[in-house]
Amino acid sequence: MQLSDLGENGLIRLLTSKWRGRRGVRVGVGDDCAVLESGRKGEWLLYKTDAVVESVHFTPAENSVLVGRKALARAISDIAAMGGEPWAALVTIGVPKHTSVVRLRGIYRGLEKVARHYGVALVGGETTRSDRLFLSISLLGKTKGYEPVLRATGRAGDLLFVTGRLGGTISGKHLRFEPRVKEGQWLARNGLARAMMDLSDGLGADLPRLAKASKVGFRLELEAVPCNRGISVEEALQGGEDYELLFAVSPRDAKRLLRRWPFPLALTCIGALTKTRKDLHGGGGFDHFRQR
Amino acid sequence: MQLSDLGENGLIRLLTSKWRGRRGVRVGVGDDCAVLESGRKGEWLLYKTDAVVESVHFTPAENSVLVGRKALARAISDIAAMGGEPWAALVTIGVPKHTSVVRLRGIYRGLEKVARHYGVALVGGETTRSDRLFLSISLLGKTKGYEPVLRATGRAGDLLFVTGRLGGTISGKHLRFEPRVKEGQWLARNGLARAMMDLSDGLGADLPRLAKASKVGFRLELEAVPCNRGISVEEALQGGEDYELLFAVSPRDAKRLLRRWPFPLALTCIGALTKTRKDLHGGGGFDHFRQR
Numbered sequence: 001m002q003l004s005d006l007g008e009n010g011l012i013r014l015l016t017s018k019w020r021g022r023r024g025v026r027v028g029v030g031d032d033c034a035v036l037e038s039g040r041k042g043e044w045l046l047y048k049t050d051a052v053v054e055s056v057h058f059t060p061a062e063n064s065v066l067v068g069r070k071a072l073a074r075a076i077s078d079i080a081a082m083g084g085e086p087w088a089a090l091v092t093i094g095v096p097k098h099t100s101v102v103r104l105r106g107i108y109r110g111l112e113k114v115a116r117h118y119g120v121a122l123v124g125g126e127t128t129r130s131d132r133l134f135l136s137i138s139l140l141g142k143t144k145g146y147e148p149v150l151r152a153t154g155r156a157g158d159l160l161f162v163t164g165r166l167g168g169t170i171s172g173k174h175l176r177f178e179p180r181v182k183e184g185q186w187l188a189r190n191g192l193a194r195a196m197m198d199l200s201d202g203l204g205a206d207l208p209r210l211a212k213a214s215k216v217g218f219r220l221e222l223e224a225v226p227c228n229r230g231i232s233v234e235e236a237l238q239g240g241e242d243y244e245l246l247f248a249v250s251p252r253d254a255k256r257l258l259r260r261w262p263f264p265l266a267l268t269c270i271g272a273l274t275k276t277r278k279d280l281h282g283g284g285g286f287d288h289f290r291q292r
Numbered sequence: 293m294q295l296s297d298l299g300e301n302g303l304i305r306l307l308t309s310k311w312r313g314r315r316g317v318r319v320g321v322g323d324d325c326a327v328l329e330s331g332r333k334g335e336w337l338l339y340k341t342d343a344v345v346e347s348v349h350f351t352p353a354e355n356s357v358l359v360g361r362k363a364l365a366r367a368i369s370d371i372a373a374m375g376g377e378p379w380a381a382l383v384t385i386g387v388p389k390h391t392s393v394v395r396l397r398g399i400y401r402g403l404e405k406v407a408r409h410y411g412v413a414l415v416g417g418e419t420t421r422s423d424r425l426f427l428s429i430s431l432l433g434k435t436k437g438y439e440p441v442l443r444a445t446g447r448a449g450d451l452l453f454v455t456g457r458l459g460g461t462i463s464g465k466h467l468r469f470e471p472r473v474k475e476g477q478w479l480a481r482n483g484l485a486r487a488m489m490d491l492s493d494g495l496g497a498d499l500p501r502l503a504k505a506s507k508v509g510f511r512l513e514l515e516a517v518p519c520n521r522g523i524s525v526e527e528a529l530q531g532g533e534d535y536e537l538l539f540a541v542s543p544r545d546a547k548r549l550l551r552r553w554p555f556p557l558a559l560t561c562i563g564a565l566t567k568t569r570k571d572l573h574g575g576g577g578f579d580h581f582r583q584r
Contacts, residue, residue: 003391011419014393015385015400022413025380034415036380036432039332049382049430051420088317088328090341092428093307099295101306108307121314123326125341127303129348132423136384138341138430140328 030213031151032081032197033141044148046084046141050075054133058175064103066175068110071135074200076118077179077243079141081198082148083188086181088121090138094130107135118181149188149247154195154214156275158248161257163265166203166244167236168228174241183263184245192257196247203246203270204237210246217274226268248273322505323443324373324489325433336440338376338433342367346425350467356395358467360402363427366492368410369471369535371433373490374440375480378473380413382430386422399427410473441480441539446487446506448567450540453549455557458495458536459528460520466533475555476537484549488539495562496529498538506540509566518560540565 006014016029026044027035033046052071054060072089079086091111095104115122120139163180180198187193195214199206203225211218227236249257254269261267298306308321318336319327325338344363346352364381371378383403387396407414412431455472472490479485487506491498495517503510519528541549546561553559 003387003389003393006393008419011387011393011396015396015419016414016417018404019414022380022411025413025415028413028415029417031416034380034382036415039330039335043331045432047380047382047415047430047432049384049417049428051384051386051418051428053386053420053422056421088314088326088339090326090339090430092341092343094343094345094426095295095303097295101295101298101303104303104307112310119314121317121320122308122311123317123320123328123339124323125308125321126343127300127307128343128345130345130424130426134386134422134426136341136343136428138339138382140337140339140432 027150032078033084035082035148038142042145044143046079046082046143046148048075048078049136049138050078051134051136062175064106065110065113068107068135069114070175071137072111072114072120073177073179074243075137075139076114076120076181077198077200079139080179080181080184081196081245082143082150083146083184083193083196084141084143084148085185086118086120086139086141088123088140089115090123091125092136093125093127094132094134095127096131096133097129099133118179143188146189149193149196151195151197151210151213154210154216154248154273155250156216156273158194158250158273159254159269160218160246160248160271160273161267161269162199162203162226162244162246163267164242164244165226165228165266166199166242167231167239177241177243179243180245180265183265186262187247192249192253193247194250196245199242199244199246200240202238202240202242206246210248211273214248214273217276218271219274220271224268224270226266319442324370325376327374327440330434334437336435338371338374338435338440340367340370340433341428341430342370343426343428354467356398357402357405360399360427361406362467363429364403364406364412365469365471366535367429367431368406368412368473369490369492371431372471372473372476373488373537374442375438375476375485375488376433376435376440377477378410378412378431378433380415380432381407382415383417384428385417385419386424386426387419388423388425389421391425410471435480438481441485441488443487443489443502443505446502446508446540446565447542448508448565450486450542450565451546451561452510452538452540452563452565453559453561454491454495454518454536454538455559456534456536457518457520457558458491458534459523459531469533469535471535472537472557475557478554479539484541484545485539486542488537491534491536491538492532494530494532494534495538502538502540503565506565509568510563511566512563516560516562518558
């Protein structure tokens with residue numbers, strides 16, 4: 001069996017099929033973050049790791065401050081996707097021999113900037129030699145006084161919403177996106193999102209994941225998908241790295257959501273979760289292992 | 293400035309010099325783990341990340357089960373070095389295109405084996421493409437009802453102890469070592485270790501770090517250093533990857549320690565912390581960045 005036959009999801013399934021829950025673990029593999037008991041009632045720890053590798057997630061020519069920024073912002077987006085508050089991060093950097101110290105400092109300036117902005121404490125990490133520059137970020141977050149929003153808790157009939165506009169991220173937005181931390185926290189705290197995730201691999205790949213985790217189907221109103229300027233719906237579906245929130249809202253709550261949404265960010269209803277499982281025709285999105 | 297001029301410690305200092313403590317963070321950069329408030333009195337979270345890279349930390353020819361084992365056991369050793377209980381881990385794996393699925397499964401079997409043995413829940417992670425195989429492990433641990441033991445809290449006059457025997461690890465022990473979890477917990481719970489760390493870069497490199505963190509000097513009785521068979525003291529000092537515990541004990545507690553030590557593992561007094569700072573002559577140890 002080859003890696004390219006499995007695809008990323010198949011590989012993860014194969015490698016983690018024996019991983020069982022344990023005491024203190026509410027959610028393990030398969031959601032945006034792991035969810036752990038904090039020891040305090042109504043408080044949960046969210047735990048996430050995310051890596052960026054040169055020539056896979058960024059090019060050698062890209063601004064080093066933005067590379068550091070992106071590495072941490074991606075993990076923050078996963079905490080946001082559960083409605084959590086990012087808290088403390090560890091940074092592992094793999095460094096090729098002839099990397100310039102100026103470039104490394106730039107990367108760390110980018111990390112520090114985004115950490116300060118989102119209230120993340122940088123508490124440690126590791127440097128190691130590597131052929132190819134990589135950053136692996138581990139991030140802890142919390143929810144205080146409310147439940148984290150999972151992928152698996154959507155129900156048939158829930159309406160689907162996305163924040164912002166999709167597509168066209170490869171033209172630079174993939175380095176400069178803002179994780180939707182405030183928005184995610186507001187949705188979770190107010191009990192408005194029944195299931196949620198962030199869009200990192202494109203709506204066409206991620207929406208089926210949310211539906212599958214919730215054991216339901218979905219209906220997507222293609223003409224409703226909010227696209228960035230000059231981007232077709234098809235491109236928006238197949239793109240990746242939007243880092244917007246996709247979430248399911250009970251029909252009862254949808255009006256309240258639209259009335260009370262306090263953010264300037266666009267909020268769009270794009271479809272619904274359905275009883276019958278039906279896959280999106282032509283859904284693509286980014287897969288690290290499958291050949292395109 | 294070149295990486296090789298800085299060395300690993302210099303690079304870490306340069307990159308993290310602006311990282312300040314924040315609310316909920318007791319210890320950040322510079323110890324075996326970060327120490328975070330758990331929200332419960334007398335309970336602390338220990339937070340660590342550790343990476344292994346092919347051709348740096350293991351060879352392509354090495355048994356894949358042992359490679360997975362090592363990757364997680366290294367991080368567990370850091371939790372042990374503070375007297376903590378390992379709890380939950382995230383696994384990031386960077387996978388070159390033509391890696392065999394059999395090899396990946398072997399690595400994960402090794403991870404699962406050591407996780408089961410030490411009571412660690414594997415709760416998630418990530419797969420990404422990479423030129424070179426690497427594993428980056430993030431691990432959370434806890435102390436319950438007692439304080440974690442730091443590096444920085446040794447005092448002049450404290451006696452220095454090591455567990456086990458040092459040196460010769462490159463001949464295979466570096467893949468098969470047992471993190472000293474029980475021993476570290478016992479020392480911390482009983483308040484017997486005033487400062488502690490695990491030996492990952494060799495006693496010659498690690499002892500000066502413990503002394504420096506505690507702002508004291510040290511005296512090492514070379515003839516007392518417990519070496520593995522066929523290993524000279526000099527080799528034992530300069531080796532790496534012992535994963536034994538090095539700790540400082542107040543003179544008042546040393547007798548109690550020796551009397552009550554309940555483990556079959558060797559326990560040896562190898563010197564003391566002193567008022568005057570004095571560097572160990574010829575101390576080496578492994579540094580990822582300095583040219584040897």
